[in-house]
Amino acid sequence: MHHHPYNRKPITVFSFFFLIYHIPQPIEARNPSQFTIKPSRHNVNIPEIKRHLHRFGYLQRNNNNVSFEQALSRYQKNLGLPITGKPDSDTLSHVRLPRCGFPDDVDSKTPPFHTKQKYVYFPGRPRWTRDDNIPLQLTYAFSQENLTPYLTPTQIRRVFRHAFAKWASVIPVSFVETEDYDTADIKIGFFAGDHGDGEPFDGVLGVLAHTFSPENGRLHLDKAETWAVDFHEEKSTVAVDLESVAVHEIGHVLGLGHSSAKDAAMYPTLKPRSKKVDLNVDDVVGVQSLYGTNPNFNLSGLLASETSTNLAADGKLVRSEGMIYSTLSTLFVLGFLNL
Structure with a gap:
């Protein structure tokens, strides 16, 4: 049956909101090069x-x-x-997802006031301490003999400077780079295969990096990985974002284990060509329970940003307090009301 176009009912503001609200799930653009897995009992036995x-x-x-x-x-x-x-x-x-090499099964005992926590500690809750240095200052250095061919030393240093800053912004701990690798508190390097610490790397993907509990300070990354700082420049389908892994491993350096919160920096897996460089509330509360709070940090602001997710520039739909909306549709309705 043919309907004349002028017989169609106009969409009212109420019906427009109704359509937005009843979208069944968030929709977002997918990168065709994003790493995906279609598991079956035949390929994972x-x-x-x-x-x-x-x-x-x-x-x-x-x-x-x-x-x-x-x-x-x-x-x-x-x-x-x-x-x-x-x-x-x-x-x-x-x-089969690429992941951190540190075991997940660690001490999950946490303070009783934080009953919904998903963060965990190393057994015994070790942390860095310096009796004569308050606030705490830790030094870090890079092994000049163990770097990655995919990035320059300048790029590596810049990435780690940003990663350390994420943690320093929430706890009263500062991180200072030094040229003296042997005496640095935190020793960073890229290593291949069996490199003498009892935890051999396994090649491309698989285990990406591993770290030891405080106050050991060794932070090792798998040299076999295609490490990247810009996915526009590095086109490999197995490229791994260095800053995402650095933020995660620094959490281990400080004493955190793996979180079960999938959006936490301390979640153990990371897909190729994906980024996770920001701390979430679980990461922050976990590390602050070990070191205290940076007086310049406002947890309520982070809580607010996670409760109401910022609208994305690509127009993807996000959920905030039970309502789904998008940048495009919100602007449309606001513009309509102002007519």
Whole structure:
């Protein structure tokens, strides 16, 4: 049946809002080069999953008290996945994601006032202390013999300066670069394969980096990775954002374990060609419980920004306090009301 165009009912402001509100889920543009995984039981088998659980602390070879299902359930809980105890699609996809090499299964005891926390500590809650230096100052240096061919020393130094600044902005700790690698508190380098610390790297993707608990200070990155600071310049489909990994590993240097909050900097996995360089509330509360609060930092501002997500410049839809809206539609309605 043919309808004359002039017989169509106009969209009112109310019906326009109704359409916006009932969009079922956020919509955002996807980068076609973004790393994706379509798991199946054929490409991730049970032995591989067991090796993964052994590697990251969920199964102990000499401990028969923990079943595969129990270990898998704990893995799912720690990564913020649906807890099924079965190798379902969500779990299978995470098994092969690039990630930090530090085990997830660490001490989860936290202060009782923070009952919804997802951050954890190293066993024993170690932290950096300096009796004669308040506020705390830590030095860091780069191994000149162990760099990456993908970036210049200047680029590497700039990335880490930004990454350290993220943590320094929320706690009373400052980070100062030094040329003396041997005496620096934090020692940073890119290493390949077995490099003498008992934690060999595994090549492209897989484990991206690892760090040791305070006050060890060693921060090692896998030299085999295609490290990047600008995805417009580095076109590799397996490129890894250096600042995202640096922010994460510095959290370990300070004493934080892995968070189960997927938007936290301390979440253990990171897809190629993706960035996660900002601290969320879970990261901040976790590190402040170890070191206290930077007097210039305002937690309420961060809480507000996470409660009401800033509108993105690309027009993607975001949810804020139960309502979905977009930059384009909001401007349209405001303009209509001002007519």
